[in-house]
Amino acid sequence: MKTDVIIIGSGAAGMMCALQAGQRGRSVVLLDHAKKLAEKIRISGGGHCNFTNINTKPENFISDNPNFCRSALARYTPQDFIELLQKHKIGYHEKTLAQLFCDDESDVIIAMLRGECEAAGVKRFMSCEVSEINYSPSTESEQKKNEVHKFHVSTSRGEFNSASLVIATGGLSIPKTGATPYGYHVAEQFGIPITKLKPGLVPLTFAPNDWKPYADLTGVSLDTIVSFGKQSFRENMLVTHRGLSGPAILQISSYWQHGEPLHINLLPDCDMLALLTEQKTSKKLLSNYLIQRFPKSFSEVWCAELTAHKKIENKPLNQYNDKERKLIAATLHDWQVTPSGTIGYSKAEVTCGGIDTRALSSKTMECIEVPGLYFIGEVVDVTGQLGGYNFQWAWASGFAAGQAV
Secondary structure, three states, rough: EEEEEEEEHHHHHHHHHHHHHOOOOOOOOEEOOOOOHHHHHHHHHHHHOEEEEEOOOHEEOOOOOOOOHHHHHHHOOOOHHHHHHHHHOOOOEHHHHHHHEEOOOOOHHHHOOOOHHHHOEEEEEOOOEEEEEEOOOOOHHHHHOOOOOOOOEEOOOEEEEEEEEEEOOOOOOOOOHOOOOOHHHHHHHHHOOOOOEEEEEOOEOHHHHHHHHHHHHHEEEEEEEEOOOOEEEEEEEOOOOOOOEEEHHHHHHHOOOOOOOOEEEOOOOOOOOHHHHHOOOOOEEHHHHHHHOOOOOHHHHHHHHHHHHHHOOOEEEHOOOOOHHHHHHHHOOOOOOOOOOOOOOOOOEEEEEEEEEEEEEEOEEEOOOOEEEEEEEHEEEEEOOOOOOOHHHHHHHHHHHOOOO
């Protein structure tokens, strides 16, 4: 089959690219190895698809080349996607921190994108394994006849030839949705550099012996400010049997570097030194006093660890001297813990790193050294924070390529 555009990967970015190219009159073939369409959309947002964030800006994204995302994000905004929802009469609502979710289940987004693709004449082949991609630059005579079919894709559903090839295969996160490293293999085939890959938006783990005192506190949730380097996030932190999770931890995980400590302010709304000073005549145990601020179980374990590591006993408040009060307050406002790693790609919401954006056009997502080859979505080294940003990158990068292929 000869076609103008072949897109490998029918997730959020792939379908957005397909429908945009189809609406421009391009003939488009969409290939995917999966049996089900857009599983990552289906499971997102607790099944209600956190499809964008009203406050999307370039600063919400991580990349070795931080300015790369600006062009695409400026040309396809959250409001543009909202207008698409309104066209299809899909209800949505805003949650905390400007996150937008569907009123109904995520299937409505998948159905909308599928319908837009079908209306634009996109041909979709599912359960289609790609076995080989060959590239032969078009001859001068072919260019004159406008018969440029330089990408030759061999699949389990036949042979496809096209002028443009778009890789929208996603990253390594959540393998159960069909994630594979295929997009990176394509980049390697064409000599496109790839930045370091790691799980992002993922729970953090600790060495079992280090975490043993906290392991029984699974389910304890605290309002915290979690920091690493210049990045800080104020949201809930959740204690698990293996380490820490919750929105604040997922956010910071994308920035955290292995072997380095996290800084956690356990009481962001308090001046603990002032409060402890006010209580310096109190006979209440420190652990009992902290129960006003923390669950009893966490207070007791935290005070026991303070004794073990800082050599400050859990004793009545009136028995602490000024130096000890300062150290207790400082430790509560800057609890430093060093994770041993992450749970990995099985629970990671995204893959940090990817196709080096210095090899791509920020306007079109086309490879500078391989004309006609495009990379979009999660496979690219642009990773959003938690809260709808990664879907907005999928829409924006898919739109950018869809307008160019």
